[in-house]
Amino acid sequence: MGTPGFLLPEFRTQLTGALVRMTQNSKKDPSNGWRPETQLVHGGVLRSQFGETSEAVFLTQGFVYTSAEQAEARFKNEDPGYQYSRFGNPTVSMFEDRLKMFEGAEECRATATGMAAVTASILSYVKTGDHVVAARALFGSCRYIVETLCPRFGVECTLVDGRDLDQWRAAVRPNTKMFFFETPSNPTLELVDIKSVCKIARDNGILSIVDNVFATPMLQRPLALGADIVVYSTTKHIDGQGRCLGGAVLCSTDFLTKHLQDWVRQTGPSMSPFNAWVMLKGLETMPLRIKAQCDTALLVANALAKEQNVTRVIYPGRADHPQAALAQAQMPGGGQMVSFEVAGGKAGAFRCLNAMRLVKISNNLGDAKSLVTHPATTTHFKLTPEQRTELGISDGLIRLSVGLEAASDLIDDLSTALAAARS
Numbered sequence: 564m565g566t567p568g569f570l571l572p573e574f575r576t577q578l579t580g581a582l583v584r585m586t587q588n589s590k591k592d593p594s595n596g597w598r599p600e601t602q603l604v605h606g607g608v609l610r611s612q613f614g615e616t617s618e619a620v621f622l623t624q625g626f627v628y629t630s631a632e633q634a635e636a637r638f639k640n641e642d643p644g645y646q647y648s649r650f651g652n653p654t655v656s657m658f659e660d661r662l663k664m665f666e667g668a669e670e671c672r673a674t675a676t677g678m679a680a681v682t683a684s685i686l687s688y689v690k691t692g693d694h695v696v697a698a699r700a701l702f703g704s705c706r707y708i709v710e711t712l713c714p715r716f717g718v719e720c721t722l723v724d725g726r727d728l729d730q731w732r733a734a735v736r737p738n739t740k741m742f743f744f745e746t747p748s749n750p751t752l753e754l755v756d757i758k759s760v761c762k763i764a765r766d767n768g769i770l771s772i773v774d775n776v777f778a779t780p781m782l783q784r785p786l787a788l789g790a791d792i793v794v795y796s797t798t799k800h801i802d803g804q805g806r807c808l809g810g811a812v813l814c815s816t817d818f819l820t821k822h823l824q825d826w827v828r829q830t831g832p833s834m835s836p837f838n839a840w841v842m843l844k845g846l847e848t849m850p851l852r853i854k855a856q857c858d859t860a861l862l863v864a865n866a867l868a869k870e871q872n873v874t875r876v877i878y879p880g881r882a883d884h885p886q887a888a889l890a891q892a893q894m895p896g897g898g899q900m901v902s903f904e905v906a907g908g909k910a911g912a913f914r915c916l917n918a919m920r921l922v923k924i925s926n927n928l929g930d931a932k933s934l935v936t937h938p939a940t941t942t943h944f945k946l947t948p949e950q951r952t953e954l955g956i957s958d959g960l961i962r963l964s965v966g967l968e969a970a971s972d973l974i975d976d977l978s979t980a981l982a983a984a985r986s
């Protein structure tokens with residue numbers, strides 16, 4: 564009884580038996596007064612009897628019991644502690660508690676990938692006969708979940724232009740259960756008005772899920788703006804250095820206990836303890852990285868706007884972004900993604916990509932290394948040309964994920980590549 568023998572919980576003493584893990588006791592938790600940067604370094608720490616400075620990696624599948632009675636009690640949720648790492652693991656708990664504290668959420672569940680987080684948050688809730696509304700400018704695999712997978716199980720989906728509040732309102736039906744959107748969107752960096760869309764959801768008894776990957780937890784607080792659930796691909800900016808896959812769902816205790824918890828325990832999209840450890844270390848440096856990347860992204864976007872064969876620059880931090888006012892209202896920074904259109908269509912874009920020396924061609928984002936993508940032929944090639952046009956994905960569009968290199972080196976590389984694309 565009491566706390567698990569091998570852990571000395573620093574901050575958390577109260578146990579919620581149903582969860583079979585220790586959760587934060589808000590009254591006793593000294594971290595409540597910490598500033599965000601401090602939470603990202605110290606939040607959620609559980610130290611073992613060795614008093615290690617850095618978080619320990621509990622790379623274990625299971626846990627042993629001191630007696631048959633203890634095992635019995637633990638399965639009845641009468642004894643605190645862990646049973647099996649599909650249900651919970653101390654390193655994963657540390658990551659969940661740190662992210663949850665920073666996000667201001669009641670609960671967090673870490674998952675193996677961002678897509679596992681998206682799938683879990685939707686499929687743990689909806690059932691046959693339900694209806695989901697999603698913004699059509701979605702990450703490709705997210706669009707597959709709502710457009711292709713959900714209908715196979717009798718869950719209908721309506722895709723709307725996420726920028727148009729009237730379309731959200733008009734799509735609501737008596738059986739609508741969820742709204743789902745990302746903002747800024749991939750790859751055209753369109754914004755959705757989180758506050759207004761979540762209000763429409765709330766007024767109609769609908770849960771709203773925000774995929775907050777592009778904004779990162781640093782630049783956008785969907786829960787404070789009325790969202791019910793936030794999902795991350797921690798693969799991106801939370802790892803931040805291109806190493807491990809991971810995801811997270813942040814939600815209320817009610818959603819966790821009634822829906823998500825059993826989904827995660829029984830279907831098994833659990834995060835690896837090793838990956839959780841990498842993500843914990845990623846959170847420690849996230850404020851520094853995101854600030855540096857946002858600063859560089861603005862410099863790069865402004866430099867691109869001066870290039871003669873760049874026909875359009877899309878960056879939420881620039882005054883010429885079509886939704887600049889909304890960007891200012893809901894994001895304290897423009898983010899680290901910049902999209903731009905090169906003259907000459909696909910051939911022009913390819914000449915530019917192939918001439919880059921420093922910036923690497925990849926479909927990934929959120930890395931310390933700057934990465935470029937040609938969405939029309941990679942991440943969005945499965946869409947029809949009409950669908951791409953609808954989303955503003957032209958053949959000349961390039962998506963740039965700004966890394967941690969010196970801004971001037973990036974600007975030089977892009978400028979040289981654009982010159983090569985002109986010839």
Ligand SMILES: *Cc1c(COP(=O)(O)O)cnc(C)c1O
Pocket residue numbers: 676677678679702704705745749774776777795796797798799808809810
């Ligand atoms: C990458 C990404 C995902 C999926 O995350 P994985 O970790 O690759 O599964 C979902 N949404 C957005 C916006 C992403 O960028």
